[in-house]
Amino acid sequence: MRWTLKPKPDLTKVKQLAKELAIDTTLATILVQRGIETFEEAKKFFRPSLNDLHDPFLMKDMKIAVTRIENAIANNENILVYGDYDVDGTTAVSLLASYLKTIHPNIATYIPDRYEEGYGVSFQGIDFAEDNNFSLIIALDCGIKAIDKVEYATKKGIDFIICDHHKPGSEVPKAVAVLNPKQVDCNYPYNELCGCGVGFKLIQALASKRKQTIEDLVPYLDLVATAIAADIVPMTGENRILAYHGLKVINSTPRNGIKAIIHQLQKKELTITDVVFIIAPRINAAGRIQHGNYAVELLTEMDFEAAVKFAAAIEKFNSDRKELDRRITQEALLQIENNNEQENYTTVVFDATWHKGVIGIVASRLTETYYRPTLVFTKSGEKLAASARSVKGFDVYNALEQCSAYIEQFGGHKYAAGLTLLPKQYQNFKKKFEEVVSTTIDKNLLTPEIAIDAEIELSEITPKFFRIIQQMAPFGPQNMKPTFVTTAVRDNGYGKQVGTDNSHLKLNIIYGSDKKTYNAIGFGLGKKITCIQNDFDIAYTVDENTWNGYTSIQLLLKDVK
CATH class of the missing domain: 3.90.1640.30 (inorganic pyrophosphatase (n-terminal core))
Structure with a gap:
């Protein structure tokens, strides 16, 4: 994964906002990065009002x-x-x-x-x-x-x-x-x-x-x-x-x-x-x-x-959907391997029997696996229908526009779209889509990015700090939960893989001279256990964990280096 530290904003604005809100400069930096520079803007951000809806x-x-x-x-x-x-x-x-x-x-x-x-x-x-x-x-x-x-x-x-x-x-x-x-x-x-x-x-x-x-x-x-x-x-x-x-x-x-x-x-x-x-x-x-x-x-x-x-x-439908999603994803991954297409700039797969209702979810799963623009096709009447998903920073809608000679109809957004085409155009489309993406995509976008809001000391994570982070919710695109980096941390020796297939990583992190420990969990990071023998760096968000009625702050790891 690429760790990208967001550009530091104007220090004068940061200090002014920190003073006005009586918060530390790390939190003020995060707010200014998000376009919140004044007390009034902060008030509207932390206390969203229905009166601010447009006419x-x-x-x-x-x-x-x-x-x-x-x-x-x-x-x-x-x-x-x-x-x-x-x-x-x-x-x-x-x-x-x-x-x-x-x-x-x-x-x-x-x-x-x-x-x-x-x-x-x-x-x-x-x-x-x-x-x-x-x-x-x-x-x-x-x-x-x-x-x-x-x-x-x-x-x-x-x-x-x-x-x-x-x-x-x-x-x-x-x-x-x-x-x-x-x-x-x-x-x-x-x-x-x-x-x-x-x-x-x-x-x-x-x-x-x-x-x-x-x-x-x-x-x-x-x-x-x-x-x-x-x-x-x-x-x-x-x-x-x-x-x-x-x-x-x-x-x-x-x-x-x-x-x-x-x-x-x-x-x-x-x-x-x-x-x-x-x-x-x-x-x-x-x-x-x-x-x-x-x-x-x-x-x-x-x-x-x-x-x-x-x-x-509907719960039954959802259960059926999960089973279809799991099976079709496995079949799609096998198809990619059998066709030796792992090194392509795109993922385009097709099977006439795949359930049209889950191809969008499967496209998302394949994007998570290979991290590149992805289309999953199935048969729909006399035509083929597909769901498209993209990677952060690449406009799949624009890419499809450049392939429109082979498409019957399409629509959607920058990161998700749908289309139909005639079966005889499938191979032509697949070739053209690969050509368009390979010549237009910034190759850095093919490696998942973790956007880092700030590098901090773990001692900065006080109850007040955590409370203010929580008040920045609801989180979503362009207002993601703040992600932090802390360097040169150590595990206390009890770090281990957890989960039925050891796919997760549970650590007790020691940091600083006071040797205070911090609980951390990294879902899907089980293989990173090899990184924790000596000092290592962590990218994470701050969360809370409730266990046996006791709630404590926990680091939710995104990556370990």
């Missing part, structure tokens, strides 16, 4: 969208809330549908079938709307590239409002309104919202017309926080405010569906990491294994006992 009407087409929905309500039209089958899509549909149902009875939801219809807006979904007399479709977390689908709907007399956050193409659909802060002509102050976040801005705008305040919308924030966590969007600006308050809702008064998931787990206080690894995979599992409708039904269920039954079904 939703600053978003392009918001006024048009609200007017069209108000007209639909006034004319007693049927409204179809349509969304993608992943966590961002199903939470967005649950959010908008449950809000609209409080003001209008004629609301239904539609999640496309991952296998029959594929990603995004489908002709089948529009036909469903026509057959059931829906005159307005509101698409969430999809639609920004659905030019032909919106045209098809228009010919049938069905209007579209699109709420998306994916990168627009050179042309956008001719919908009644397109809400997407990533549009070049949209001047909304924050463009990193997830799909559910854009949906929240829409209900914020609708609520303002009903003299409702932001406090009236707080119960919906458990959904928004779940989507922000699952979609790995930057934990900055509005996302951080919404996640911070949404997490409070998850831990105090979550909706029945989320409460039912937590109820199964017997966990008291959830962090954003728990949302990523506990709540999100279970919601996702519905769309991966069965149908995204299960997730929407779970998240909009008003009766807790019924929600518990949905949650139990």
Whole structure:
């Protein structure tokens, strides 16, 4: 791994902030590195306020969208809330549908079938709307590239409002309104919202017309926080405010569906990491294994006992998903070895039998193993479908754009995308993708990086220091948990490999003249036991560990050298 120390910020700013906040210079350095330079900015960072959310009407087409929905309500039209089958899509549909149902009875939801219809807006979904007399479709977390689908709907007399956050193409659909802060002509102050976040801005705008305040919308924030966590969007600006308050809702008064998931787990206080690894995979599992409708039904269920039954079904889907993920990952790794492709700049694998619902997870697993841009293909009807994942610093979406001659359709983000192509183009695409990546990627990016916030003495980790680090949560992209380096530490002689397969490393680290020991655990670092015979350096975050009712500070090792 590459250990990269972040550039030290202006010392004058650091000292000034340390003085204003009465904190040490290490903590002040971390804050200034993150763009927090004044007492006022620090106050907004440590105490995120819903009052600092932007006016939703600053978003392009918001006024048009609200007017069209108000007209639909006034004319007693049927409204179809349509969304993608992943966590961002199903939470967005649950959010908008449950809000609209409080003001209008004629609301239904539609999640496309991952296998029959594929990603995004489908002709089948529009036909469903026509057959059931829906005159307005509101698409969430999809639609920004659905030019032909919106045209098809228009010919049938069905209007579209699109709420998306994916990168627009050179042309956008001719919908009644397109809400997407990533549009070049949209001047909304924050463009990193997830799909559910854009949906929240829409209900914020609708609520303002009903003299409702932001406090009236707080119960919906458990959904928004779940989507922000699952979609790995930057934990900055509005996302951080919404996640911070949404997490409070998850831990105090979550909706029945989320409460039912937590109820199964017997966990008291959830962090954003728990949302990523506990709540999100279970919601996702519905769309991966069965149908995204299960997730929407779970998240909009008003009766807790019924929600518990949905949650139990989804738990089974999640268990099935784990088994598929494990098996397909093993098969993919074997395929790479058999084809002698370990030295490539890319990983591109295909098997017609692989389950389409887990290829994104498998792509992530392969990226962890070989650390390079990765695509996992499977058969989808007459075409091949793939999930793409990238490494930090490399834009896989741009790379796919350069391969577009071989692709039927694609969409996504810098680090994750999806695409379809014809089987006859697979080898051509694979060759072109390898060529594009090998000629454009900075070779340093093919080695995982640990970004180090500061080099510190272990004696600096006081209870106050740890408390302030904790208050920097929720953590996520662009606001990661601070990572530290301490050099020339020693093990007290009791360091050992732990875990069923000895894959983890447990140390008692001695540092400084006082010979004080610090507990440390390194998950997946079992093989590094050879590094601890003499002095060694550690990269780590600071965490706490509770054992037998006693809580203590623990170092969570990221690497040992």
